[in-house]
Amino acid sequence: MEPIVNHKGIIASLDRVNVDTDQIIPKQFLKRVERTGFGQFLFYDWRFLPDGKPDPKFELNQEHNQGASILVAGHNFGCGSSREHAPWALNDFGFKVIIAPSFADIFYNNCVKNGMLPIRLDEQKVFQLLNKGANDVYELSVSLENQTISGEGFEAAFEIDPYWKEMLVNGWDEIGLTLNYEEKIMAYEKR
Numbered sequence: 001m002e003p004i005v006n007h008k009g010i011i012a013s014l015d016r017v018n019v020d021t022d023q024i025i026p027k028q029f030l031k032r033v034e035r036t037g038f039g040q041f042l043f044y045d046w047r048f049l050p051d052g053k054p055d056p057k058f059e060l061n062q063e064h065n066q067g068a069s070i071l072v073a074g075h076n077f078g079c080g081s082s083r084e085h086a087p088w089a090l091n092d093f094g095f096k097v098i099i100a101p102s103f104a105d106i107f108y109n110n111c112v113k114n115g116m117l118p119i120r121l122d123e124q125k126v127f128q129l130l131n132k133g134a135n136d137v138y139e140l141s142v143s144l145e146n147q148t149i150s151g152e153g154f155e156a157a158f159e160i161d162p163y164w165k166e167m168l169v170n171g172w173d174e175i176g177l178t179l180n181y182e183e184k185i186m187a188y189e190k191r
Contacts, residue, residue, distance in 0.1 A: 001115035003171035005078045007096050007142045009069030013133035019073055021059050021079030021107065025089040029103040035114070039083055039092030072129045078107025085110045097142050099149070101126050112164045113173060117144060119158045128154060144169055 028099075029041040046058050054061045060068070071090065077100040078086060087110045090098065096116060101123045103111075111118040118144070121129075132138040132154065140151040144165060149156045167177065 001171045001173055001176070004115070004117050004168045005145050006052055007117070008139065009096065010065070011070040011072050011099075011129060011133040011138050012060055012065040012068035012095075012141055013130045014071060014073040015130045015134070016076035018076045018079055020102075021078060021086040022080055022145065023081045024078070024086040027103070030083065031163075035088045036092055038089035038150060039094070042089040042093045048096045053074075060083075064077065064135065067131070070099065070140055071141070072126060073098065073100045074126070074130075074133075075101045075123070077102040077103050078111075082106040082110075082136070084110045084114070087114045087116055091116055093184050099126060099129060112168060115168065115171065115173070117142065117160075117168055119149070119160075121155050121156055121158060125154075125156045 003042070013177060021041060023046065024042055025038055026044050026140075029038065029044065033039065041042045047054060049055050049060060055150050056062070076099065083091060086107060090111075091114060097119060098111065098116065099121055102120060103118050108118050129151075130138075132151070138151060140149055141152070144160070147158050147160060147165075149158065158177075167173070171178075
């Protein structure tokens with residue numbers, strides 16, 4: 001995984017609450033076991049019209065959201081089933097940071113385990129960001145190292161568990177963390 005220390009990117013505003021994992025990546029696209037290739041199906045039922053053409057009304061299809069790497073959404077983002085494919089699809093689409101007032105616990109853990117930074121912010125701060133990115137390109141700088149977010153006319157601090165912070169800053173997944181102890185593991189096995 002790539003480390004996340006500082007990230008600067010355009011935000012995409014998804015002003016919706018209770019976005020569940022089946023909306024993030026619909027069930028019919030869960031036939032793959034690789035972590036890649038899911039981005040094309042992200043929010044499929046919202047992004048595309050019945051004829052397969054992009055829906056111009058959907059937030060991520062709007063011009064000012066093109067190339068966004070930070071997703072800002074409403075309460076309870078990632079609720080529903082525990083499918084790990086949801087963070088895979090978001091990551092494969094290009095999102096590195098997701099900001100919301102609250103996340104489903106399993107979704108939050110799946111994000112950090114897959115190298116994405118979910119940030120819980122106060123509802124008023126999220127509302128400000130949703131408004132800033134609703135109709136225009138808006139860029140944010142996220143410092144995981146300092147646990148701060150800044151942009152034109154916006155500043156906020158966020159909390160993150162020190163364990164997950166260390167994992168993301170170093171680009172480790174749980175296997176990578178285990179490999180840091182390889183010498184000790186080998187010594188134990190030899191004994």
